[in-house]
Amino acid sequence: MIEAALDHDRWFKELITTFFEEFILAFFPDVYEHLDFQHVTFLNQEVFTDVIKGDKRTVDLLVETKLKGKSSLIIIHIEPQSTYQKDFNDRMFIYFSRLYEKYRLSIVPIAIFSYDKVKSEKNSFTIDFPFKNVLSFQFFTLQLKQKNWRDFVKHPNPVALALLGKMGYEPEEKVRIKVEFLRMLVQLRLDPARQTLVHGIFEKYHKLSVNEEQQLNDFFQHIPKDEVNHIMELMTSWEKKGFDKGIEKGIEQVAKQMLLKGFTTKDIQDLTSLSVEEIEKLKAQLDKG
Template sequence: MSIDHDRLFKELIQTFFEEFIVLFFPAMHEHIDFHHLSFLSEELFTDVTAREKYRVDLLVETKLKGEDGLVIVHIENQSYVQPSFPERMFIYFSRLFEKYRKNIVPIAVFSYDTIRDEPSTFTLQFPFGHVLDFRFFTVELRKQNWRNYIRQDNPIAAALLSKMGYTESERVELKKQFLRMLVRMELDEAKQRLLFGFFETYIKLSDEEERRLRSEVNEMETKEKEQVMELIISYEQKALEKGREEGVKQGIKQGMKRLVQTMAKKGMSVKDIANVTDLSEEEVERLLE
C-alpha cells in the first residue's frame, strides 16, 4: 500500500508547529507570536498547461511579535525529486499572495531518501537584466545527522529521526534513541501515538533487529529500561490488537462476499440480495464485481 507522505507530514507539523519552527528555524521562532495561530483550509491550484492539480500542504496564519499585520506560513513537503519544484513554490507563493494579500513565509521540507543539493531560489533573468529572484526556506532532512537531535526533547525531532541521514547498521540504535526521547517527553497518549506511527511508517525493524533492540534496552539503567520496555510492549500489544481487528473485518467481508455471490448464482436479483442482507444495492454490486 502506498504511503500518503503529504498527509503524514501535514498532521505531524500541524500538531507540533511551534516545535517544528524552533527546531529548524530558531531565528524565525524569535519573531513569531505563537499565541495567534490558525490553520487555513487547503488551497487547490490547477496547472492549466500541464493539466494537473496541486494542493498546498499546510497554511498557517499568524502574527509577528509587536506587529498588527498577519503573515502566512506556507509549508510544503516534497517527498520525491522534482526538477521544477522551485518554480512550483513560486507559483504557490504568487497565487497565495494574490488571494490573501499578506506577507508569506515559504518553507519547503525535502523528505525523500536521496541526498542532493536542492535549490532554494527561482530566478528569471536575461543578458540585459535581472527580473526575479524568489527565495524560500528549506529543510533537507536526509542531510541531517540524526545523532545531533537525540538530546533535544522536541517531538518533531523524534519523529523526523526516521527521515534523517542514517546507515542500515544504525537502525536499532536509532529506534532505541527515539524511544528514549518519547519516554523523556512524557507526552499524552494521542501525541505519543502520532509520533510512534510516523516513525514506524518509515523505519520498521525486522524480527532480528527487534530482538537486538530488546537486548540493548535490557542493558540500560533500571528506571529508564523499565519505561522504554513498557513502551515497546504497549505498542506491540496495540499492533497485535489492530491486526486482529483488521483480520476479523476482512473475514466478515470475505464471508459476506461469498454469501452474495452464492445468492446471485441462484438467480437472485441485486435488489433481492440487498433486502436479505441489509446491504445497499451499490454494496452488493461491488461485492459481485
C-alpha cells in the same frame, strides 16, 4: 506510489498541525525567534489549476500567524515533498504568487524534502537577463537526509523524534536510533494521543528487521532498569493497539481537540483527511460527554 505519497503527506500534515511550534523550533530556529505562537490559525487548503499542464495542485499547509510585536498577519506555507520533482522550485514560486494574489500578506515559504537519498535541490527561482534581474524568489528548504540524527536527541522534540528515521545515519546506527527514540519519547511525557502519533510515524519510516529487533533487546541490557521498564510499558501498549490503528486513534484525538477549540468541520477535514461523517461522529461523542 501515489497512495504512498498521499499517506506521507497526511502523516506530515498531522505531525506539523499538532506540533507546529515544535517543528519551527527544531528546524528553523531563526524563524522561531520572531514568530508569535499565541496567534496561530491553520487555513483551508488551496487548490490551484495549472492551465498549461492541465492538472490541479493542492497547497499542503497554510498557517496564519504574526511576528512578535507586530499587528499585521503573515502566512507560512509548508510543502512536504516525498518524491523528486524536476523544477520543484518553479512550483514553489507558482504557489507563492497565487497565495500572495489571494491574501496580499507576507509569506514565508518552506519546502520539506524527505527523500531516502540526498539530492541537489534549488532554494530559489529566478528570471534574469544580461540587462536586468527581473525576479529573485527564495524559499526555506529542509532536506531531512542532510540532517544528522544525533543532533536531535540531546534536546527532545516530538517532530524531530518522529522523523529521526528520515535523517542521515550510518547503517550500523539504525538500531541505536530506535533506542534513543524510545528513551527520548519517555522523557517528553506527551499525552497518549500525541505520543501515539509520534511513535506511529517513526515506525512507518524506521522499520527494523527481526535481527535488528534482537539487537534492540541487547541494547536494553545497558540502560538503567527503571528506564527500561518505562520503555517496555510503552511498547507493550503499542503492540496491543497496533501501529496503524495507533496512528488513526491519534488522528481522532487531535480532531476532537480541534473541535473543542472551535475548528469548523471543513477545517478539520482539510487538515486530517477524516470524512465529514467521521468528524460528525466525533462531535457526537463529545456532546455526550
